[in-house]
Amino acid sequence: METFRNWxxxxxxxxxxxxxxxxxxxxxxxxxxSTLFLILFTLLPAIIIQLTTSSLSTxxxxxxxxxxxxxxxxxxxxxxxxxxxLAKKTFLFRYQYLPKFAQDIFQWxxxxxxxxxxxxxxxxxxxxxxxGGNTGLEAILNRTFDFSRNLVQGMALLFIMGWANIRSxxxxxxxxxxxxxxxxxxxxxxxxxxxxxxxxxxQVSNLVRTLMQRQNGKDIRLFHFDSVFTKYFQKFIHQLxxxxxxxxxxxxxxxxxxxxxxxxxxxxxxxxxxxxxxxxSVIVTFMVAIQAFNGRLTTLFQDLTExxxxxxxxxxxxxxxxxxxxxxxxxxxxxxxxxxxxxxxVSYSVNDTEVIHDVSFSIGKGETVAIVGENGxxxxxxxxxxxxxxxxTRGEILVNDQPLREFxxxxxxxxxxxxxxxxxxxxVTVAENVSGKPVAHTDRKRVVWALRQSGLANLNPxxxxxxxxxxxGISLSGGQQQSLLFARVLYRxxxxxxxxxxxxxxxxxxxQNFYDKFxxxxxxxxxxxxxxxxxxxxxxxxxLVMQAGRIVQQGSHQxxxxxxxxxxxxxxxxxxxxxxxx
Ligand SMILES: Nc1ncnc2c1ncn2[C@@H]1O[C@H](COP(=O)(O)OP(=O)(O)OP(=O)(O)O)[C@@H](O)[C@H]1O
Numbered sequence: 001m002e003t004f005r006n007w008x009x010x011x012x013x014x015x016x017x018x019x020x021x022x023x024x025x026x027x028x029x030x031x032x033x034s035t036l037f038l039i040l041f042t043l044l045p046a047i048i049i050q051l052t053t054s055s056l057s058t059x060x061x062x063x064x065x066x067x068x069x070x071x072x073x074x075x076x077x078x079x080x081x082x083x084x085x086l087a088k089k090t091f092l093f094r095y096q097y098l099p100k101f102a103q104d105i106f107q108w109x110x111x112x113x114x115x116x117x118x119x120x121x122x123x124x125x126x127x128x129x130x131x132g133g134n135t136g137l138e139a140i141l142n143r144t145f146d147f148s149r150n151l152v153q154g155m156a157l158l159f160i161m162g163w164a165n166i167r168s169x170x171x172x173x174x175x176x177x178x179x180x181x182x183x184x185x186x187x188x189x190x191x192x193x194x195x196x197x198x199x200x201x202x203q204v205s206n207l208v209r210t211l212m213q214r215q216n217g218k219d220i221r222l223f224h225f226d227s228v229f230t231k232y233f234q235k236f237i238h239q240l241x242x243x244x245x246x247x248x249x250x251x252x253x254x255x256x257x258x259x260x261x262x263x264x265x266x267x268x269x270x271x272x273x274x275x276x277x278x279x280x281s282v283i284v285t286f287m288v289a290i291q292a293f294n295g296r297l298t299t300l301f302q303d304l305t306e307x308x309x310x311x312x313x314x315x316x317x318x319x320x321x322x323x324x325x326x327x328x329x330x331x332x333x334x335x336x337x338x339x340x341x342x343x344x345x346v347s348y349s350v351n352d353t354e355v356i357h358d359v360s361f362s363i364g365k366g367e368t369v370a371i372v373g374e375n376g377x378x379x380x381x382x383x384x385x386x387x388x389x390x391x392x393t394r395g396e397i398l399v400n401d402q403p404l405r406e407f408x409x410x411x412x413x414x415x416x417x418x419x420x421x422x423x424x425x426x427x428v429t430v431a432e433n434v435s436g437k438p439v440a441h442t443d444r445k446r447v448v449w450a451l452r453q454s455g456l457a458n459l460n461p462x463x464x465x466x467x468x469x470x471x472x473g474i475s476l477s478g479g480q481q482q483s484l485l486f487a488r489v490l491y492r493x494x495x496x497x498x499x500x501x502x503x504x505x506x507x508x509x510x511x512q513n514f515y516d517k518f519x520x521x522x523x524x525x526x527x528x529x530x531x532x533x534x535x536x537x538x539x540x541x542x543x544l545v546m547q548a549g550r551i552v553q554q555g556s557h558q559x560x561x562x563x564x565x566x567x568x569x570x571x572x573x574x575x576x577x578x579x580x581x582x
Contacts, residue, residue: 006314007307010140013317017096018089026086027145031152033079038153040072042160042289046281090141094130097137101129107324110389111350118323120202125320127201128313136313139306147303150296157293164282164289168269172290175265176297179258183301186254187308190247194312197243204236258301266290331406338415338495339400340364341386341526346395348385355381357549358395361542365495368527370537372570373546379530380421382546383498386528388412417494419485421501427466427473430459433484434491443491450487453517455510456480478505486514490521498528503536515539534574543567 015023047068051061105113105122112118128136162169207229210216220226269290273283341363348356356378363369371379384390385397388409397404404412425433434450435442447461459480464473476484482505489497499518503511511533518527519539529536537543538557545553545560545567553565560567 006311007140007144009314009318010137010144013097013137014090014093014141016100017093023089026082026089027148030079030082030086030145031149033075033082034149035153035156037072037075037079038292039156039160040068040075042157042285042292044068044072045288046285049281049284086145087142090138090145091133093141094138097129101125104321104324109323109391110384111391112323116202119206120198121316121320121323123202123205124198124313124316128317128320134306136310137317139310140314143303143306143310147300147307150300150303154293154296154300157289157296161286161289161293164286165269165273165276165278168272168286171268171272172265172293175261175268179261179301180304182254182257183305184308186250187305189250190309191312193243193247197240198316200236200239200243204233204240207232207236262294262297266294331404331408333402333407335399335407335412335415338365338526340398341404341496342398342401343382343386344396344398346385346392346397348381348390349393354393355549356385356392359549359551360395361544361551361554363526363528363542365526366524367541368522368529368539370540370543371528371530371546372532372534372537372543372567374566377546378549379546380500381549383418383500383528383530386496386498387416387418415495416498417489417492417496418498419489419500419502421504423485423488425465425476425481425484427468427470428464429461430463430465430484431461433465434461434487436488436491446491447487450490451484453490453521454483454487455513456483456487459484479507479510482506483510483514486517490517495525496528497522497525500530501532502529503531503533534571 011023044065048065051064054061108118112121129138130136131138133139133142158169158173161172211220211229220229270283270287273286278286343359343361346356346359347354359382361369371382373379381390385392388397388404388407391405399407399412429439430451431439431442431444431447434447444461451457451459451461464470465484466475467473482502486502489499503514506514515536518529529540531537534557540557543553543555543557543560544551545565547566553560553563553567555563561571562568
């Protein structure tokens with residue numbers, strides 16, 4: 001039952017990339033042509049015997065046999081063509097489905113994306129659609145076409161054999177049911193133990209991902225991390241080999257027993273025909289049919305094994321798809337102009353650990369809120385909550401007095417511009433990095449303006465960043481990268497503007513430029529500014545001081561600097577750093 005349900009979902013995905021009528025046309029065409037060919041081929045020897053021993057003239061016999069052979073081989077040629085088309089469609093499936101797969105990841109909640117389970121789900125989903133013809137959905141498609149062809153052919157052959165001698169057929173079938181049960185046992189073992197292998201595979205692919213990222217190369221070399229990598233690789237590979245060894249041992253034993261059952265089946269059936277002194281045409285037909293049937297049966301078993309084994313991948317892909325579906329069904333309200341955002345006793349937990357506790361504050365249009373605090377205090381998590389990337393575990397975030405969770409996130413995100421500490425630059429043109437859109441949909445004038453504002457007037461919008469897509473691409477300094485991220489925020493006509501440590505990599509002049517442009521540009525927005533440089537907080541309407549996930553102080557710079565508390569400590573520490581200890 002499970003297999004049929006999974007088959008349905010495989011075809012549902014397949015017909016996203018291929019027209020239903022084409023898929024079914026090719027499939028039925030393949031089954032029809034190949035089965036007709038097989039029937040003609042199986043009956044041909046007996047017909048030749050009958051005709052040559054009859055009183056018909058040689059010419060008529062020759063014409064009849066020649067005609068039959070021509071039809072048979074014509075069908076075989078046609079079937080080869082159909083099969084190659086079918087193979088092409090299943091091969092193209094992975095490439096056509098991949099963009100949809102990526103689109104689904106964009107629908108995921110950030111929390112799931114950040115989690116280990118999320119990473120495993122993506123790895124497994126990807127494995128299901130993009131791991132070659134022998135794994136995952138493509139294997140199920142290929143094997144299903146093969147299976148259905150062999151099943152119909154096998155039934156046709158059984159019919160022919162049953163007509164020749166029914167007892168031999170019953171004997172053959174009985175032994176093959178035994179073989180099938182053994183096969184099921186092997187598949188169940190695979191399904192039960194695959195999660196173990198998945199876990200190891202995810203750990204290996206995390207290591208590989210880290211190794212493959214070019215920017216990690218310098219750290220790995222300079223800190224001699226190679227021995228650490230080798231140690232972990234050896235550990236995981238050893239576990240994988242162990243797993244595979246067990247599976248191969250079980251498979252080999254079952255294959256041996258299956259061959260034995262098969263041989264017994266053929267020997268018994270033919271022995272019975274000879275023992276009962278059957279007619280020569282019957283024996284010849286039975287021999288040809290049993291040989292063909294044997295071939296079909298072996299392939300049928302292999303197909304069934306592969307289809308059942310690969311069902312696990314369908315289940316994996318369905319788990320992956322369910323995450324996006326869940327998100328799609330979240331809020332649908334459209335956002336009108338954003339006037340105020342309020343955090344009402346918001347808490348947020350990661351893996352049962354609360355990292356934001358009972359936070360309340362409010363920000364209106366045209367205001368700037370600065371968030372300060374020690375490392376790990378929860379500042380970045382707070383703005384991720386505000387962006388709707390994370391959902392509060394307690395409390396509510398309100399947009400114009402309505403819960404944020406009821407809004408359509410895509411629509412909300414169009415009104416938000418954020419610069420995080422770990423934002424990425426893609427290896428595409430400067431203009432595309434700034435606009436976040438292909439060149440054809442980029443407002444070039446606005447890109448040039450944003451670059452000028454962020455101190456990058458000399459950067460050509462058409463220059464490619466990095467060398468993954470173009471070997472002539474350039475690499476930017478850390479400060480230039482941060483300025484380019486500022487240009488990205490400037491380019492957007494956002495209503496909520498958020499900066500997380502926007503000047504950490506900037507020299508003092510560039511930092512001064514950032515604050516000048518920030519003040520001049522974002523006076524109609526709701527602005528959030530996270531910074532360890534407390535000078536920046538002088539410009540804020542309100543400062544939130546965070547410690548261990550809580551807001552421990554709240555107010556203006558003038559008020560907070562006079563209060564005994566963390567803000568005063570941070571302020572004095574920074575002052576001493578710049579002025580020298582007295
Ligand atoms: N997805 C997550 N998984 C596990 N822990 C998390 C996650 N997100 C946040 N945390 C934890 O929450 C705490 C707050 O992290 P956050 O990044 O918000 O701090 P921060 O105040 O921005 O720090 P910094 O000033 O160093 O940037 C940290 O202890 C962090 O480990």
